[in-house]
Amino acid sequence: MRAYVLHPDIRNDRSRRLPEHGLAEAVSLAAALPDMEVVGAEVVRLPRLQPGMLFGSGKVKELHDKFHELNVGLVLVDGPVSPVQQRNLEKEWEVKLLDRTGLILEIFADRARTREGVLQVELAALSYQRTRLVRAWTHLERQRGGFGFVGGPGETQIEADRRAIDDQVIRLKRQLDKVVRTRELHRAARRKVPFPIVALVGYTNAGKSTLFNRMTGADVLAKDMLFATLDPTMRGVMLPSGRKIIVSDTVGFISDLPTQLVAAFRATLEEVLEADLVVHVRDISHPESGEQAQDVADILQSLGVGAGTPQLEVWNKLDLVDASQREALTAQATTRERVFPVSALTGEGISHLLDVISGVFDEEKTERLIAVPFSDGRRRAWLHAEGVVLSENATDTGFAVQVRWTARQEKRYRDL
Structure with a gap:
């Protein structure tokens, strides 16, 4: 797909970065997508953001002609674009538009390989889509049944879509919880x-x-x-x-x-x-x-x-x-x-x-006498595996263990 990258440089919102470097990073992001051909890129300097279309009407017309001439199918805006701005610009330019968040989500969706990575990308994408339902539907005048006496046009459609997304989010979170619990078991195993x-x-x-x-x-x-x-x-x-x-x-x-x-x-x-x-x-x-x-x-x-x-x-x-x-x-x-x-x-x-x-890891070591109950065989085994035990004596309730360890090892022992 032929893409064009825009980096809005707002006069009153200068970050610590140069806009030209921001544009270069945005072009690299675009190039990270498969089958993407970046045919042009520019910094667009703005005195302020226009709430309806982000850019002024003259700039919108100028860019429309440029995109038509270059046969651009996708415009990437390196910054936040509101749902209303996205809908209006797509209509004016007759192209698909992605903002920085949408672009990074696309890259992550293409690259994620593990089960957890895939689920996390889906979850992030749903939460992003939920905020953009205003532009996701072109049939906002249509409602699902009823006479339209309650709420504005399309309100029931949007609410139904929000519910569908919320249900999907709940389902994904349950799946993700299972994966995260498995990862935690792996982490616990690594701690040993x-x-x-x-x-x-x-x-x-x-x-x-x-x-x-x-x-x-x-x-x-x-x-x-x-x-x-x-x-x-x-x-x-x-x-x-x-x-x-x-x-x-x-x-x-x-x-x-x-x-x-x-x-x-x-x-x-x-x-x-x-x-x-x-x-x-x-x-x-x-x-x-x-x-x-x-x-x-x-x-x-x-x-x-x-x-x-x-x-x-x-x-x-x-x-x-x-x-x-x-x-x-x-x-x-x-x-x-x-x-x-x-x-x-x-x-x-x-x-x-x-x-x-x-x-x-060859840090300063300190000696300490710690009490390990009989029931805590896992920690005792860990101490011996770490090679920090100097001496060990049985007591009425467990073991009195003299250890010589680093602050890092002590922290890991407490976290077991």
Whole structure:
């Protein structure tokens, strides 16, 4: 399908990002859809939003002629478009229109592979559609029976459609609850495994999957494409020090992520909450790498990933940076704590990063005497599997266990 991308730049609503970079990201989003040919893109500067058609009438006419000339079938607006604006613009331009939320939902629907991912996308799509029933029906004058004495034209039709969507939402939530409970059982099983979990997080297309493949020897889809990874993938890795860890590749973050998707994918992103170490992967070659890093930090904070979880920052894609800038970045990284420049594609800096990750888990250890009841055999077994038991003596009610462990191990023990 031939598509055209518009990025509205509202004079009184300037974000920390340049509109040209926003447009470039929107074009990349469009290109992430299969069978999509982007035939044009532009920033549309607006003094203010028009409530009826978003753009002024002159701009709407100008764009109509352009779309007709280019034979455009789909227009992507990089921002929110109200249901009324969408209906009016589709009528004026005689094309299909998607806003940023609709576009990201389309990509997620195309990429989701696991049962949970598919259900979460469906749930997010339904919640998005429910708000847009005003434009979803062209037969608003028709009601299902009755004489039309109560309510406005089409009200009963819309209400019936809302009920149908609500019923579907309830059904999906029940299915999702089952899947989430299964995932929780898997998480509980992993808590018993004496291996720390390392979660790779970062802005979409930062190179997380390439780094994941480099670290684990796996063959996860890694493309120069937004949202190449949607479903979390986990693999065991033996570090050069001989320590074994579990690495998790997670969905990429993005600015202005639709609220429906933030809620729907919270369960997926909760893998990060379980992590013992968070590795924030940045595309250091991107002109807005700093802004992207701030978006990731904001989402991590909203998820509840606090200062208690150790974090490393990886400046990825060094291979795309010219030699002089690379030297400056490397020098800058040495002055900052826990920042590591690498190229996941070429392998540059990876061995040092793995050594640092191993060192994170060689933390300061403290000794403690804890009481483990006879009935709590699972925790006792976990302590022995972790290798933290120094001595153990039976008491009247259980075992007095002398342990030597890290703060991370103590936290995991409390969470069992």
